[in-house]
Amino acid sequence: MMPIRYRLEENSLKVNSYYARVMRESTVSHEELIAALVTRTGLPAHELQTVLDAFNTELAQNLIAGRAIIVKGLATFAVSLSGKFTSPDVILTKDNAQLNISIQESVSLCEIVAAQASYSRESMAVKVPIIGSFYDVASKSYNSYTAGNIIRLTGDNLKFNPEQQDEGVFVHASVPTLRLSSYSVINNKQIDGLMPTEASGNLTVIVRARYTPDGSLRESIYQHLVSPVS
Numbered sequence: 001m002m003p004i005r006y007r008l009e010e011n012s013l014k015v016n017s018y019y020a021r022v023m024r025e026s027t028v029s030h031e032e033l034i035a036a037l038v039t040r041t042g043l044p045a046h047e048l049q050t051v052l053d054a055f056n057t058e059l060a061q062n063l064i065a066g067r068a069i070i071v072k073g074l075a076t077f078a079v080s081l082s083g084k085f086t087s088p089d090v091i092l093t094k095d096n097a098q099l100n101i102s103i104q105e106s107v108s109l110c111e112i113v114a115a116q117a118s119y120s121r122e123s124m125a126v127k128v129p130i131i132g133s134f135y136d137v138a139s140k141s142y143n144s145y146t147a148g149n150i151i152r153l154t155g156d157n158l159k160f161n162p163e164q165q166d167e168g169v170f171v172h173a174s175v176p177t178l179r180l181s182s183y184s185v186i187n188n189k190q191i192d193g194l195m196p197t198e199a200s201g202n203l204t205v206i207v208r209a210r211y212t213p214d215g216s217l218r219e220s221i222y223q224h225l226v227s228p229v230s
Contacts, residue, residue: 003120021156023122026223027133029142063101076104129207129220130156137192139229146229148197151180152190153207153222159188160209166217167210169193171203171226202227 004022011017028036037048059077062069068078083097090096132155138146145151153169160167162183169180169191178196185192191207205222 001116001118003118005120005122007122023130024132024155027142071106073106073108075106075109078102078104126218127157127211128218129158129160129209131158131205131207131220131222132156134205134222134224134226136229141229143224143226144229145195145199145203145226147195147199149195150184150192151195152185152192153205154190155207157188157211158191158207158209159186160207162186164210167208170206170208171196171199172206173201173203177206200228 006020006022008018009021011019034045034048034052037043038045041048059069063077063079066079068076070076078101080100080102081092081097082100083092085092085096131153133142133153134145135142135152135154136144136146136149137152138149162168165179168183170177171180172178178199180193180195182194183192202225205226206219207222208217208219210217
């Protein structure tokens with residue numbers, strides 16, 4: 001069983017204080033989860049998919065009705081509303097209120113994971129981008145892309161200066177390397193950008209960034225190739 005990889009980072013709000021950051025470098029896709037469940041249970045993939053679809057539908061319907069749902073050994077799901085309201089007489093609508101889904105983890109699940117987990121400290125002398133996942137917004141799938149549509153990277157230390165042409169998200173199969181030139185979200189945890197229309201084939205994904213105006217260029221290569229949505 002793989003250990004939980006972490007590194008200690010300085011707490012900028014408190015002197016001589018550090019916190020542990022878990023290094024999340026991969027995402028288990030829906031397809032990978034189904035395959036693992038097939039191996040674990042021996043059930044056919046289509047039956048497992050039917051159960052998961054029914055579970056999602058039942059969960060959504062109960063949340064729509066304002067109920068809290070307890071999934072034993074997993075979590076408790078509920079909805080809440082947020083927004084800025086100037087009067088107690090305000091009527092909430094989809095336009096003035098934000099619906100949120102809260103998830104409270106199961107104590108028993110935490111205890112099981114904590115009892116079996118081990119830890120591995122990773123040292124990182126140089127700050128670099130960390131790409132945790134690649135997601136195609138159009139097809140709602142991981143490690144796939146639709147040319148000309150939005151893709152989403154999540155991870156850490158991802159923020160870059162979009163005005164610098166050698167910084168940003170780059171994809172390539174061989175040559176030339178293509179740079180995503182249009183972005184709607186750029187921060188340390190997430191990048192949303194438009195895949196080049198000329199992108200094709202299986203691609204390597206790279207993020208390049210500087211962390212100070214005159215700093216050296218740092219880069220990270222995503223551990224998976226990404227493929228066109230079939």
